[in-house]
Amino acid sequence: MKRLLSVFLPLCLLTTGCWDYRELDNRAVVMGMGIDKAEDGRYRISFQIANPNRVAQQAGGQSGGGGPAGSPVTTYAVTGSNITEAIRKATENVPRQIFLAHQRLEVISEAVAREGIGPLLDVMERDPQGSIHIPVLVVRGGTTAEAVLSTLPPLEEIPATKIYDQLKTHEEMSGETYAVDVTEVLRALTQKGRQPVLPGVRLIGDPAVAENMETMEHALPLAKVKLDGMAMFNRDGKLVGWMNGAAARGLAFINNKIQNTVVHLDCKGRKKEVSVEIQRVKTSIRPRWNHGKWTFHIHLTGEGNVHEVNCPLNLEDPRILDRLETQLSREVSREVREAVRAAQGAGTDVLGLGEALHRERPDLWKRWEKDWHRRFPKVKVQVSSTFVLRRTGMRFNPHQKEQ
């Protein structure tokens, strides 16, 4: 028995391998997925597949010369009733097995979003290749997701990666759009106290030339992809409206997504002459009972630094800073109010007021939950904020003097 084991045990280690192995050159690595509406009402799904030879060539500093130049990605579009069908159907065109684990993002067209994103989500959370943690974006302005996905970017190799990095950077530096991944959408859709939002993206320029390699040869790109606003969804997962500019940032303030952003303040009657960088923003939403009805208090706190001053202000004087703080708080509150107005106008609680009520008063929420979507547009919201200015950069007073 012992001898038998001593033969079989090592054999087990040596002869077994990975059953599910798949060589890398048999995989088509999908970087991004685009979802459009096909003419027959089904989905038209485009897969952006990295072209490994071409990407490696670029990464190597183009020193090798020679070799076939070509696009770093290939986008295949397939029509299917759902994502699973499309992935399998893609093999009609793609010589390799579709591999989703490296997918960076998913882009859906506005038409699809208006019809509802629900049907797209299941496969994303069920599939073990796991696209559940990737961000989703909505295309604005009637362009297709396919066009956005295939716009070749300057500075980066792969369009999907470019949009992903762009989204992350914009979230960090401005907050007007921020990444929302599938888990967050699912979380919002599975409860009544919050509805989902998704960042918007827009193709500027001519879609016909966007996918051309030539785009990259111009210093001024012929076509580019721009982040633009946040899409609001209702509880059925249907797109019902957009938040733009100030409202979009107000939404980020409310949802605690602001990491660092800049607010411009007026100075001595002139518009936007003082720029303040703000960070460490914390927002709390508290439902309070006063004057016979429930009011939601949205309160923001944060810190700021003076970043640019084009106006003769005596910044050595703490009282002037106090005044700027008040101005800053007022400005932020205004943006937040705009977001509240936009959300109530669209009739969808993308602010998470219901969630806040659920947290504070679970008993009341139980009664309100059922018709929250009817109550939300009429609910009273009060916004206040307290910002503290900490520093003024490398200088105190600006070089401009009072005339």
Next chain:
Amino acid sequence: MERESISPFQLFLLVMLFELGSAVVVPLGLDAKQDAWIAILLALVPAVGLIWLYSFLHRRYPNRTLIGTLQTLLGKPTGWTVGLLYVTYFMYIATRVLRDFAELLDASFFPQTPMMIETVLMVFSIAYVVSLGIDVIAKTGQIFACLYLLSLLVAVLLLLFSGAVEMESLQPVAEDWKRIFEAAFPVVYTFPFGEMIVFTMLFPYVRPKSNVMGTAIGAMVLSGLVISLVVATEIAALGANIVSRGSFPLLTTIAKVNIADFIQRVEVLALLILIVGLFFKIALFFYAALIGAAELFRRKSHQPLVLPFSIILILLSMMIAGNLPEHIQEGLKAVPWYLHLPMQTGLPVLLSIIALIRGRSRKAGV
């Protein structure tokens, strides 16, 4: 009984590996929604009493396993029959955990691999360790406990640092006590805490006998806290709804780790936690069944039983359910009520009462 021994520290680690085992990989107590972690802590309270009960029996009969105690207290024929029930019970639970293991591995990492292959490989390594006896199981446990607990700690820390955790998801705290109570009893109370019944087969091996109860309770409470922390982290990262619908929520949660686009794709931690934890859980149930059977049939060693029992284990794990939902539903709806409660709580309570009466009548007789 075989002449082997484990130290209290080894017992501590084995209890931890055993308790965490499958409890940290499946959604536990999620009927209480965001309060699942409270349900786990709540279930821990009576479980401590249960261990006290087990060690009471152990103190009365310090050199007997559960099988031996049964025969002493219930008399030969009855005790023997009930002992056989316990051996079957241990085998069945080992089978269930084995099935959990193969199903989760298939669903998450090896979709093309037949479940049979994973099962056979796992049982092969378990059979090897188990045939070498409790000494070797305990030492293996010592080695793997470091790796295991470290992975779990790293996973939780990475999640906290990656900013994926939103504590607000845990609010409102203690929303509905009725719901929490229903989640805790009987499911969380019986699985994983009540499953400590398996250690009544191992207590006699612990040497020195200084504080078996303290060690067992300490390890169980600590594991309970860890499970509660892990479940709370999962809910804070994904929300109670996604966790409750997940077959392997730990994996989905760990996949969320992304620190500066640099530390990411640490799913391997979840795989490690799954394999190591379930290995020890199956091994301990299996070992308990083996030594129980050896004692019942008066064998000197359990080794000749390893091969036939392994085959039963493999085949049974394939046959107990047609698909994963069936397997899980049985585990949630039927097993806690009809198997766990009587075997973990009912019979031990009965035994303790008999032991008390006997002790008293013996004293009265003197």
